[in-house]
Amino acid sequence: TAPYPTAPTADPLTVLREIYGYSEFRGKQGAVVEQVVSGGDAVVLFPTGAGKSLCYQLPALCRSGVGVVISPLIALMRDQVEALKQLGVRAGALNSSLSQEDFIATRRALARRELDLLYVTPERVATPGFTEMMRDLDIALFAIDEAHCVSQWGHDFRPEYRALDRLAEAFPGVPRMALTATADPHTREDIIERLALQNAAVFTTSFDRPNITYEIVEREQPRRQLLDFLARHKGESGIVYCLSRAKVEETAEWLNTQGIHALAYHAGMARETRDAHQDAFLKEDELCLVATVAFGMGIDKPDVRYVAHLDLPGSVEAYYQETGRAGRDGLPAEAWMVYGMADVTQRGRMIDRNAAADEVKRVERAKLNALLGICETADCRRQAILAHFGEQHDGHCGNCDTCLSPVETWDGTEAAIKAMAAIYRTGERFGAGHVIDVLTGNATERTERFGHDTMPVFGAGKDIARKTWQSVYRQLLAKGLIRVDHDAFGALKLEPGARAVFRHEQSLRFRVDRTPKGKASTGTRR
Numbered sequence: 208t209a210p211y212p213t214a215p216t217a218d219p220l221t222v223l224r225e226i227y228g229y230s231e232f233r234g235k236q237g238a239v240v241e242q243v244v245s246g247g248d249a250v251v252l253f254p255t256g257a258g259k260s261l262c263y264q265l266p267a268l269c270r271s272g273v274g275v276v277i278s279p280l281i282a283l284m285r286d287q288v289e290a291l292k293q294l295g296v297r298a299g300a301l302n303s304s305l306s307q308e309d310f311i312a313t314r315r316a317l318a319r320r321e322l323d324l325l326y327v328t329p330e331r332v333a334t335p336g337f338t339e340m341m342r343d344l345d346i347a348l349f350a351i352d353e354a355h356c357v358s359q360w361g362h363d364f365r366p367e368y369r370a371l372d373r374l375a376e377a378f379p380g381v382p383r384m385a386l387t388a389t390a391d392p393h394t395r396e397d398i399i400e401r402l403a404l405q406n407a408a409v410f411t412t413s414f415d416r417p418n419i420t421y422e423i424v425e426r427e428q429p430r431r432q433l434l435d436f437l438a439r440h441k442g443e444s445g446i447v448y449c450l451s452r453a454k455v456e457e458t459a460e461w462l463n464t465q466g467i468h469a470l471a472y473h474a475g476m477a478r479e480t481r482d483a484h485q486d487a488f489l490k491e492d493e494l495c496l497v498a499t500v501a502f503g504m505g506i507d508k509p510d511v512r513y514v515a516h517l518d519l520p521g522s523v524e525a526y527y528q529e530t531g532r533a534g535r536d537g538l539p540a541e542a543w544m545v546y547g548m549a550d551v552t553q554r555g556r557m558i559d560r561n562a563a564a565d566e567v568k569r570v571e572r573a574k575l576n577a578l579l580g581i582c583e584t585a586d587c588r589r590q591a592i593l594a595h596f597g598e599q600h601d602g603h604c605g606n607c608d609t610c611l612s613p614v615e616t617w618d619g620t621e622a623a624i625k626a627m628a629a630i631y632r633t634g635e636r637f638g639a640g641h642v643i644d645v646l647t648g649n650a651t652e653r654t655e656r657f658g659h660d661t662m663p664v665f666g667a668g669k670d671i672a673r674k675t676w677q678s679v680y681r682q683l684l685a686k687g688l689i690r691v692d693h694d695a696f697g698a699l700k701l702e703p704g705a706r707a708v709f710r711h712e713q714s715l716r717f718r719v720d721r722t723p724k725g726k727a728s729t730g731t732r733r
């Protein structure tokens with residue numbers, strides 16, 4: 208195929224049809240392309256599979272000069288460059304995996320202005336040589352892929368992303384785009400601030416993945432439960448996530464003894480084995496890949512039919528990303544997780560033992576709580592997940608376990624009112640621990656110091672166990688009625704929706720906690 212002659216006047220729709228062979232833009236792709244082609248900055252928050260690549264590739268082809276794509280994933284770069292070359296687009300990459308020859312060839316093509324798209328790692332952008340190399344070139348745009356890596360709040364912080372804030376100054380007038388499939392409001396703000404994208408147009412689309420069925424079950428006999436789950440997926444491929452490398456290996460080995468073709472994948476394995484297992488996963492029709500979170504980013508396998516978690520992910524963002532690898536082809540897929548109190552204690556301990564600063568610990572605890580809220584919700588899981596990303600959903604999706612088989616609940620309206628009154632009366636300045644002390648009438652140095660022990664709300668909730676109050680707060684978080692303010696040391700704050708509950712305009716039902724032995728306990732202490 209002949210190289211496509213790019214001209215500043217090229218019409219996006221024509222390029223879409225002639226180069227890619229697609230008839231129409233999908234969703235907001237067209238709007239993003241228009242914004243960038245006309246020289247504006249853009250923040251693109253689309254879920255996995257929505258078609259983010261086109262959002263920067265097309266403007267790069269329609270504007271003069273080379274489009275620079277910054278991506279942390281060398282494997283993904285290679286795939287994209289190959290795919291683009293197949294389409295006749297002049298694409299190249301500069302990264303540490305290239306041979307000396309290829310490296311020189313790409314640099315030469317760049318200097319001769321024979322590249323439409325150049326993929327580089329953030330490390331390279333941070334080198335002084337990069338600015339020098341690019342200085343005299345015509346640059347169509349900078350696209351910062353996986354932009355959530357700039358945020359410490361995100362699940363995949365990469366320090367080298369911080370250096371990307373220099374692009375704005377070093378290359379004024381060149382449009383910049385940040386793209387990610389992670390879009391909780393906190394990460395979003397971080398991206399805009401850290402990458403100096405205050406003037407960018409922000410494009411979001413629903414994060415709902417309607418073809419994914421969500422199920423979160425209580426851990427009883429996890430291996431047995433996993434086998435039962437996998438029995439629903441005979442002849443299909445999927446991923447089983449575990450927290451530790453040891454557990455990955457044990458689980459894969461054990462699955463094979465149970466007649467399930469499983470392979471392990473984690474960062475501690477030899478490179479060749481890892482690559483071989485990844486290739487097998489991409490090619491074979493029936494394979495269970497047991498992996499740590501080291502696996503998955505940038506993997507484009509459309510027919511992953513299930514994602515199972517044997518351990519809690521690190522955050523809601525991570526859960527969403529990891530489960531989002533299922534069903535990219537739009538056909539039914541399942542996201543399944545076993546979870547128990549042990550996970551919660553273990554994770555809490557890991558956070559506490561971590562030598563990190565208090566601020567980091569608070570963020571980690573808040574992330575854990577948000578995820579627990581989703582685990583414990585008695586309402587639609589999809590609604591809870593989407594609420595975390597600032598998106599409204601009516602609930603009753605009919606495609607999650609709580610919708611398909613409703614859980615036992617108790618009327619928590621009065622408890623919720625007390626719980627939120629305690630937040631309000633103490634000035635929305637305290638975390639759950641202190642507020643529960645106030646509610647349960649647990650006098651501490653702090654309740655005394657702030658005079659909270661003399662308030663009417665002090666002890667107003669002592670008929671309910673502390674553990675249940677914790678669950679109430681997690682469920683209020685999950686329902687979006689309160690939020691954790693990370694800029695105020697994890698203080699709980701009321702959200703506008705709380706008002707309807709105070710006025711008795713909305714009643715709330717909470718999930719009945721089940722003890723590990725399967726005995727249910729209601730909100731009231733006996």
Ligand code: ADP
Nearest residue numbers: 229231232233253254255256257258259260261
């Ligand atoms: P993301 O990066 O958002 O996860 P990709 O850019 O990998 O998504 O795109 C996902 C899939 O959708 C790819 O196979 C891509 O070719 C396809 N795709 C993207 N845009 C369109 C379109 N306008 N029409 C048809 N298919 C599209």
Ligand code: ZN
Nearest residue numbers: 587604607610
């Ligand atoms: Zn649902």
